[in-house]
Amino acid sequence: MSSTDSSRALFERALRVLPAGVSYAIRDIAPYPFYVARASGCRLTDVDGNLYTDYWSGHGALVLGHAPSSVVAAVSRQIEKGSHYGFSHALEVELAELVTAMVPGAELVRYTNSGTEANMYAVGLARAYTGRTRIAKMEGGWHGGYDPLRKAVHAPFDELEAGIDPAAVANTVVLPFNDLEAASAAIREGTLACVVVEPVLGAAGIIPSDCGYLAGLKALCDRHGTLLIFDEVITGFRLARGGAQELYGVTPDITILGKIVGGGFPVGALCGRREVLERLDHRRFPDRRAQAFHGGTFAANPVTMAAGIATLMALEDGSIHRRLDRLGELARTGIARIFESSGLDVAVTGIGSIFGIHFRRGAPRNAREASEADASLARGYHQAMLARGIAYLTPAVPHLFLNAAHTEEDLADFLAATEAFSHGVQGMACGYSRPASAGR
Numbered sequence: 001m002s003s004t005d006s007s008r009a010l011f012e013r014a015l016r017v018l019p020a021g022v023s024y025a026i027r028d029i030a031p032y033p034f035y036v037a038r039a040s041g042c043r044l045t046d047v048d049g050n051l052y053t054d055y056w057s058g059h060g061a062l063v064l065g066h067a068p069s070s071v072v073a074a075v076s077r078q079i080e081k082g083s084h085y086g087f088s089h090a091l092e093v094e095l096a097e098l099v100t101a102m103v104p105g106a107e108l109v110r111y112t113n114s115g116t117e118a119n120m121y122a123v124g125l126a127r128a129y130t131g132r133t134r135i136a137k138m139e140g141g142w143h144g145g146y147d148p149l150r151k152a153v154h155a156p157f158d159e160l161e162a163g164i165d166p167a168a169v170a171n172t173v174v175l176p177f178n179d180l181e182a183a184s185a186a187i188r189e190g191t192l193a194c195v196v197v198e199p200v201l202g203a204a205g206i207i208p209s210d211c212g213y214l215a216g217l218k219a220l221c222d223r224h225g226t227l228l229i230f231d232e233v234i235t236g237f238r239l240a241r242g243g244a245q246e247l248y249g250v251t252p253d254i255t256i257l258g259k260i261v262g263g264g265f266p267v268g269a270l271c272g273r274r275e276v277l278e279r280l281d282h283r284r285f286p287d288r289r290a291q292a293f294h295g296g297t298f299a300a301n302p303v304t305m306a307a308g309i310a311t312l313m314a315l316e317d318g319s320i321h322r323r324l325d326r327l328g329e330l331a332r333t334g335i336a337r338i339f340e341s342s343g344l345d346v347a348v349t350g351i352g353s354i355f356g357i358h359f360r361r362g363a364p365r366n367a368r369e370a371s372e373a374d375a376s377l378a379r380g381y382h383q384a385m386l387a388r389g390i391a392y393l394t395p396a397v398p399h400l401f402l403n404a405a406h407t408e409e410d411l412a413d414f415l416a417a418t419e420a421f422s423h424g425v426q427g428m429a430c431g432y433s434r435p436a437s438a439g440r
């Protein structure tokens with residue numbers, strides 16, 4: 001008997017019907033995942049009744065926490081009126097009005113169902129607008145499963161991953177993050193349609209851009225006829241009302257949104273300068289040789305739109321961001337102090353309400369440096385934290401997303417669990433079984 005027997009039984013069933021027993025490899029937890037039965041605020045309850053404090057926050061999408069009442073009410077109201085229309089409706093206009101009011105670079109908006117799709121359409125748009133084919137992305141940058149952007153995502157960065165057509169990435173130039181000189185050399189050639197960059201490198205471990213890096217990229221792109229695309233799927237509406245572009249004071253030509261803009265429902269969006277987005281206007285560009293394409297059965301799904309509107313309205317006055325930023329700062333300094341006094345080489349990166357923990361000496365400035373972290377120590381930490389009812393992903397590269405339901409008390413628990421782990425790294429020996437009293 002263990003406290004996770006029902007999860008184990010579900011995993012055994014899952015192995016028969018889902019590859020690796022999971023629906024997304026990054027959700028895997030050894031020896032088997034816990035299965036969520038309910039979620040509310042910042043708490044998860046698994047099928048065995050164990051409670052966890054959730055620092056993964058739905059891949060970062062749930063900035064208000066799980067099932068916030070305003071979103072639940074808006075979605076319930078909408079479902080009564082229809083879950084999917086396939087025709088134009090008011091909510092798509094209302095959400096676009098909010099997005100354009102909040103995001104500095106957004107003058108026009110189009111919706112997709114995922115960040116992957118939004119990036120895919122944005123690359124096509126940039127190619128149509130500039131008449132160029134080559135694109136650039138950052139080493140370690142994750143923009144979803146679209147082949148041209150799936151180059152150099154994981155270490156070793158110079159090997160192509162299985163399933164990718166080499167021809168699809170032949171026009172993708174890979175740049176080291178936070179290296180303006182390398183970017184300058186590539187952009188100066190004047191052949192790039194776009195540079196796609198996350199203002200804070202996410203999947204590689206929440207690595208903020210250096211001071212002046214984004215502004216430098218923007219200046220280079222402007223000078224050489226290249227569009228600057230900010231992938232703000234993580235940072236959009238999280239680092240500020242207007243995302244990272246507001247915080248860093250740099251406005252890209254195109255912005256990719258996802259996660260938060262859908263209020264916990266499947267979403268993606270591309271937005272940007274009117275003149276660029278107008279390439280999607282089939283009335284203005286009836287000739288398909290000039291017109292860029294975007295579309296999809298579920299584009300602007302009304303339930304997603306309702307959830308997105310309720311979420312953005314909650315973020316509008318900036319008070320949630322101010323509170324989350326303060327909690328994030330407390331978390332980063334608290335964790336760093338604990339590891340420093342224990343003598344373990346651990347660096348904490350991040351900004352605002354997001355942070356990464358790297359089991360290496362010194363904060364990484366790019367994905368290559370982040371990949372040098374001690375993944376087995378990270379896994380030990382993950383298991384120790386989980387045993388104390390604290391959940392996040394991934395076990396090897398800790399990504400943590402605060403949400404509006406987290407309190408200073410939660411943070412104190414997090415720090416106490418980190419302290420317990422750091423004392424003798426006793427978490428490494430922890431078993432998977434958790435008492436039902438773990439967490440709250």
Ligand SMILES: Cc1ncc(COP(=O)(O)O)c(C=O)c1O
Pocket residue numbers: 059113114115116117119142143144145198202203231232233234258259267268
């Ligand atoms: C920066 C960034 N871009 C794009 C994506 C892909 O979004 P989706 O998973 O919705 O396709 C992600 C996913 O986490 C992401 O973090």
